[in-house]
Amino acid sequence: MxxxxxxxxxxxxxxxxxxxxxxxxxxxxxxxxxxxxxxxxxxxxxxxxxxxxxxxxxxxxxxxxxxxxxxxxxxxxxxxxxxxxxxxxxxxxxxxxxxxxxxxxxxxxxxxxxxxxxxxxxxKSRDVARSTQGLLETIPEGDRPTNVGIWEPNSDWGEEQSDSWEETLGDAGYDIVLREQYEYGASDFSTMISQSDNQNVEVLLSVPTPPDGITMIEQMEERNFSPALTKFVRAADPQDWWNALDESGEYVCMCPGWVPGxxxxxxxxxxxxxxxxxxxxxxxxxxxxxxxxxxxxxxxxxxxxxxxxxxxxxxxxxxxxxxxxxxxxxxSFEENGLPTEGELTAPTGQWLDGNQYTIYPETDDDRASDLQYPIPSWNER
CATH class of the missing domain: 3.40.50.2300 (Response regulator)
Structure with missing residues (x-):
């Protein structure tokens, strides 16, 4: 060509x-x-x-x-x-x-x-789910959370990733206590926040766009809802996350394919x-x-x-x-272009002091950190 x-x-x-x-x-x-x-x-x-x-x-x-x-x-x-x-x-x-x-x-x-x-x-979705399980297993068993909430965007990938999280984490013994769907571009997440709080969601997982994720965090802070761990795949990837939220966006995890560290x-x-x-x-x-x-x-x-x-x-x-x-x-690649199952460990990062540090898997780089867990409540920051 x-x-x-x-x-x-x-x-x-x-x-x-x-x-x-x-x-x-x-x-x-x-x-x-x-x-x-x-x-x-x-x-x-x-x-x-x-x-x-x-x-x-x-x-x-x-x-x-x-x-x-x-x-x-x-x-x-x-x-x-x-x-x-x-x-x-x-x-x-x-x-x-x-x-x-x-x-x-x-x-x-x-x-x-x-x-x-x-x-x-x-x-891929299966790798992100496996990485999420691996990240949770870095938390000492006695301190490890059990209640998982999934905020699912109304999209094909939103459904696929939510299914993968539910299957992988459910099989590993975690309780999926909430799985609620929302529309991309929504402006009001108060109902999902209240439901998550009422269900004692300790681990919050979602795949929002950056604008949606920023709005979610702003409204979570307004309503004083702070899970012990939040992982927003894609939303927390860009520098605009920190530019928009500053310290309110700290401690949120992401799974962007590559992370410093x-x-x-x-x-x-x-x-x-x-x-x-x-x-x-x-x-x-x-x-x-x-x-x-x-x-x-x-x-x-x-x-x-x-x-x-x-x-x-x-x-x-x-x-x-x-x-x-x-x-x-x-x-390597499977015949259909997927990366061969099990070969890639999807790295997880966490926003700390304005940078994204690798927190899983463990590396010996200065840009890697231990997972900061649990996330401090809003009034303790």
């Missing part, structure tokens, strides 16, 4: 949500992709052209933009969120172009859409490249979406290197057969 018009040795097309519900992730994503392009150029000694369009956090815009770029693209990289990534994958599947994506936890499309070209270099597989290289390119203030950490994007580029580089070619079918063959070493871990 390479373009006759481009002089680059490799052309990659992507869309980024520079507007809309996921716009808070755009800058971090783009930084990860830009660092990844430099990594590919250095690793493969190839000139790379990265085509980027704004998808406005809208699946239809993702499709429209990628269709315009497809004839020039050797590889497509995904946008942010399962909804936007699956929109992009439809173009890759139609056009026969290798599609590599992070920020994409939903499993069902891999099983239902007969993917041949789509590869998710990212922990992870080691090996190019993490030091990525960190040094980031500092050289963008700089970091003293005490500031790289943001989570950077690692997800860089990992996509590592997969791409290793697949092309193994293929010895940018031919789509050759790259597809490498994606199906190779094991990849990236900043998020070591993994």
């Amino acid at each position: 390479g373009s006759d018009e481009s002089s680059a040795d490799l052309t990659i097309a992507t869309t980024i949500p520079q507007e809309g519900a996921f716009s808070s992730m755009a800058e971090e994503m783009e930084q990860g992709y830009e660092l990844g392009v430099a990594h590919i150029e250095e690793t493969l000694d190839r000139e790379v052209e990265l085509l980027v369009e704004n998808d406005q956090s809208d699946p239809s815009v993702v499709i429209e933009n990628l269709r315009k770029m497809a004839s020039d693209a050797d590889v497509i990289w995904g946008s942010f969120s399962s909804e936007l990534v699956t929109a992009g994958s439809s173009v890759a599947e139609d056009e026969g172009i290798p599609f590599v994506a992070a920020y994409f936890a939903q499993e069902a499309p891999h099983r239902n859409e007969n993917y041949e070209w789509t590869y998710a270099a990212f922990p 992870m080691t090996g597989n190019g993490n030091e290289e990525m960190w040094n490249a980031y500092v050289d390119e963008y700089g970091l203030e003293e005490g500031q950490f790289i943001r989570t979406a950077v690692g997800g994007g860089y990992n996509v580029a590592q997969v791409t580089a290793q697949a092309i290197d193994a293929a010895g070619s940018t031919d789509p079918s050759d790259v597809q063959g490498s994606l199906q057969s190779e094991t990849f070493e990236t900043v998020i871990g070591s993994f």
